[in-house]
Amino acid sequence: MFASPQLSRRVALSAPAAMLFAPRILRAQAPVEITVHYAQPFIYKEAYGALLAAFARREPNIKVNYVTTPNYEEGAQLILRQAATNQLPDLSYQGFNRLRVFAERGIAQDLLPLLKAEATDPATAGYTPNLLALAHFGGFQSGLAFAASNPVTYYNADLVRRAGGDPDNFPTNWNDVLQLAGRIDRLGDGNEGMWFTWNGDDWMFSALLFGHGGRMLTEDERDVGFAGPEGLGAIRLIDRMVKEGGMPNLSAAAARQAFTAGKLGIIFQTTALVRGMVAGAGNNFVLRTTGMPVIDPGKGRLPTGGAAGMLTAKDPAKRDAAWKFLRFSTGPEGQALMVRNTGYLPCNQIAIDDPQYLGEFYRANPLFMAAVRQIPISIPWYAFPGTNSVRVTQTMVDNLARIVEQRATPEEVQRDMAAEVRRLLPRRS
Amino acid sequence: MSASLAFPARRRTTGEALAGWMLTAPAALAYALMLLLPTLATIALAFTDYELGADGLAWIGLDNFAELLRDRGFAIALRNTILYVALVAPLSVLGGLALALLIETGTRGRAFFRAVFFLPVVSLPVAMAAAWQYLLHPTIGPLNAALRGIGIEGPAWLSSSDTVLLSLAAIGVWENIGFNLVLFLAGLTAIPRELYAAAEVDGATSGWERFRLVTWPLLGPTTLFVVTITMTRAVRVFDSVAVLTQGGPNKASEVLLYAMYEEGFTYFRLGYSAAITLVFLAIVLALVWLQTKVLEKRVHYA
Numbered sequence: 227m228f229a230s231p232q233l234s235r236r237v238a239l240s241a242p243a244a245m246l247f248a249p250r251i252l253r254a255q256a257p258v259e260i261t262v263h264y265a266q267p268f269i270y271k272e273a274y275g276a277l278l279a280a281f282a283r284r285e286p287n288i289k290v291n292y293v294t295t296p297n298y299e300e301g302a303q304l305i306l307r308q309a310a311t312n313q314l315p316d317l318s319y320q321g322f323n324r325l326r327v328f329a330e331r332g333i334a335q336d337l338l339p340l341l342k343a344e345a346t347d348p349a350t351a352g353y354t355p356n357l358l359a360l361a362h363f364g365g366f367q368s369g370l371a372f373a374a375s376n377p378v379t380y381y382n383a384d385l386v387r388r389a390g391g392d393p394d395n396f397p398t399n400w401n402d403v404l405q406l407a408g409r410i411d412r413l414g415d416g417n418e419g420m421w422f423t424w425n426g427d428d429w430m431f432s433a434l435l436f437g438h439g440g441r442m443l444t445e446d447e448r449d450v451g452f453a454g455p456e457g458l459g460a461i462r463l464i465d466r467m468v469k470e471g472g473m474p475n476l477s478a479a480a481a482r483q484a485f486t487a488g489k490l491g492i493i494f495q496t497t498a499l500v501r502g503m504v505a506g507a508g509n510n511f512v513l514r515t516t517g518m519p520v521i522d523p524g525k526g527r528l529p530t531g532g533a534a535g536m537l538t539a540k541d542p543a544k545r546d547a548a549w550k551f552l553r554f555s556t557g558p559e560g561q562a563l564m565v566r567n568t569g570y571l572p573c574n575q576i577a578i579d580d581p582q583y584l585g586e587f588y589r590a591n592p593l594f595m596a597a598v599r600q601i602p603i604s605i606p607w608y609a610f611p612g613t614n615s616v617r618v619t620q621t622m623v624d625n626l627a628r629i630v631e632q633r634a635t636p637e638e639v640q641r642d643m644a645a646e647v648r649r650l651l652p653r654r655s
Numbered sequence: 656m657s658a659s660l661a662f663p664a665r666r667r668t669t670g671e672a673l674a675g676w677m678l679t680a681p682a683a684l685a686y687a688l689m690l691l692l693p694t695l696a697t698i699a700l701a702f703t704d705y706e707l708g709a710d711g712l713a714w715i716g717l718d719n720f721a722e723l724l725r726d727r728g729f730a731i732a733l734r735n736t737i738l739y740v741a742l743v744a745p746l747s748v749l750g751g752l753a754l755a756l757l758i759e760t761g762t763r764g765r766a767f768f769r770a771v772f773f774l775p776v777v778s779l780p781v782a783m784a785a786a787w788q789y790l791l792h793p794t795i796g797p798l799n800a801a802l803r804g805i806g807i808e809g810p811a812w813l814s815s816s817d818t819v820l821l822s823l824a825a826i827g828v829w830e831n832i833g834f835n836l837v838l839f840l841a842g843l844t845a846i847p848r849e850l851y852a853a854a855e856v857d858g859a860t861s862g863w864e865r866f867r868l869v870t871w872p873l874l875g876p877t878t879l880f881v882v883t884i885t886m887t888r889a890v891r892v893f894d895s896v897a898v899l900t901q902g903g904p905n906k907a908s909e910v911l912l913y914a915m916y917e918e919g920f921t922y923f924r925l926g927y928s929a930a931i932t933l934v935f936l937a938i939v940l941a942l943v944w945l946q947t948k949v950l951e952k953r954v955h956y957a
Contacts, residue, residue, distance in 0.1 A: 303920050306708030327923075331708050416794050416803070425903060474793060475811045477900070484794045613706060617922050627904035631816060 258547040259289040261315040265301035267294045273567035288547045316539035316548035326609035329364025334536040336366040352574035361534035369534030370556045371573035375498040377433045378596040383512035385491040400519045404471040410491035411472025419472035420492040421481040428619045432529045434460035439525025442608040453644040461636040497597035501569045515596040527605045612652035700929035707923035719930035731906045732914040742824035743889040751835025772833040784898035816907030842877030883946045
């Protein structure tokens, strides 16, 4: 702060003495510089750029430097590595399912006291209990939700019509959806019926499980929650997708390529990809979106993907500044900027309810509406407890691969998956 | 006489030794910092339970290695890596040799073919993987489109557990063959022409006889080097797996280095990951040792 090249030696030597006498004044006047980390710049770059510009106008004394990682996985590595070497950024935006790791390792800080200091009821600032729950891990408010997504149905209206379906009345239950997919598959000419994003992670599987009203783990987190009828129902659905819907064995990237090339009828994946799908489809075909087929109209829920900001600064001045940025980015104005530049769902009730923020955007971009309509049944993305958190996810995906390749029955897969996940849960006496 | 001369001579030797040390210092320092210390740190880490972001670490002796023996994922990774090497090494060594002989005997377009086959070596593996992902795409990929043209329904090359390792091995051969080709070409040009003439005089008239009696023995040192380098390159397979399959489906394409990466950087278990690294290191060292000690005895150095 004082080491500018023009300083004479005497001034430089006297500076520490000056600091002794007037530390408070200096702190109040000096601009603060904070480091903020976020992942996936290919999705978020414009949004964070817009946030930075708007925030600089509001808080000219806070200078924000961004650090980015290509994806959430590397983002989590970065923070864990820097926590070990004491070089943490002041604020980091992490995927919802990774937040629990940081909460359990004491890296994330509790944000509720800061929220309460501003408003006794955080809901008045747009932080409703549902939205706060998205980033509530390890027993405390470990983050504030910044961007949310839920799974939606994308379909190729041309193929649906050719198969005798009505693109304006897309079926809303799995029986009819699978039948339609089967008809598209039988069109031949290299056309495939449907694809469900079962690989990558457990997020889309949890959509089927939550859709049945099921849970990943029991309430006390001591045992798996998918060993019952809901879990079997979810796995059987994947089995039926292969048998009745003609779901091919593809990687996620390959499936998206086939869909944007107009060779795949229906694809189920996160709404966060709407922008990319629109660009990919171009003029090849008419792209439409709608909500996920309903499984249990009463108990059925959907998982929420996306990212939350977590505070990691220790120095009080930087912590203040980082909190201001986090509050701004998750406030109505910041959320409106985020939504317009990405296509994710807003995480602030004021931005959702007050049409002055996003009303016009949604009128102009109807493909984003499928996810908005599903907000009422969206619940947090479940993150497994303990050090094997991420490995559990991979174990589930590996077992689902056996269904997709038709090498095991749903009952066998459910049994093995339950047994393997049980072994990975934290042991408690 | 000797006494009076010995002293300056010794001084000169120490001076030379010192100069030698100073001249090698940059390289030695770089070696120590970039290779030796990290390797030692990895070895130390392999005996701990260190996790990325954890507060501390504990010395757990051989527990990581005991876990490796029980770990189904590691066993699959090891088996897949061995299979991959068993496919890639012979095919790309023999293929490289065959191509080198064809180009060497050919009269036209030598530089052209050399460049064509060498291109994969200088191309970026990750970018090439994206190209392969398109070529092998089950529905819109050119390969399956061609197969469909002759009435065959091609498999899902990279997403079926039956074909994924074969597809990756094919990509591995494609990546390695050009490198081997260039090495063999260099080896071939080093064989004196007179030996072929002499062999012909001695009655080796067929091309196969000349290859068996002259080319193959004299290529010995080159072949040894090519085999060693191809095997270590194949054991190191990572890029194509990371970009194309992430070890899936259901670990059908899990290989050693990808398992190491996953344990260390996805599951954050650096201690366990270091143990896998040591296994990898042991395999590479064993390969090098085997080839230098055992095969070297049978190689004729001209």
